Amino acid sequence: MPTESDFAAIYAFVRAIPAGRVASYGDVGAAVGVTARTVGWAMSVAVDDGENPVPWHRVVGSDGYLRIARRSAELKALQQSLLEAESVIVAENGCVPREFFASYEA
DNA sequence: ATAGTGACAAATG
DNA sequence: TCATTTGCCACTA
Numbered sequence: 334m335p336t337e338s339d340f341a342a343i344y345a346f347v348r349a350i351p352a353g354r355v356a357s358y359g360d361v362g363a364a365v366g367v368t369a370r371t372v373g374w375a376m377s378v379a380v381d382d383g384e385n386p387v388p389w390h391r392v393v394g395s396d397g398y399l400r401i402a403r404r405s406a407e408l409k410a411l412q413q414s415l416l417e418a419e420s421v422i423v424a425e426n427g428c429v430p431r432e433f434f435a436s437y438e439a
Numbered sequence: 440a441t442a443g444t445g446a447c448a449a450a451t452g
Numbered sequence: 453t454c455a456t457t458t459g460c461c462a463c464t465a
Binding site for chain 2: 357358359362368369370371372373374375376377389392393394395396399400401402403404405408409412
């Protein structure tokens, strides 16, 4: 089961995602040794540290869809704004093209 | 303790 | 193509 180390790994990995790129929950999970659901959970509890904020907006579903959308339309708009601020294109249907995925993509 | 749920994903039907 | 099922890990009622 995921421990603090896993969380640290998840956050470290997400922070390592270069601006203008995104990664999927599954990819992040596979990279740090946890499941996709755990990554989603980690993101849900992640908060801005001030010094080392976790760019959770760079984490999307395996298909590039902003899964956050089904939970909160406002959060979806926020994520989209943050992504677009990094030159990441978010389609009107809420999907990010594969070309924006980091190399460890599916 | 059991059941339901969630910012997931891949496999089926 | 859409809907359902299963695996996954942790949380909440």
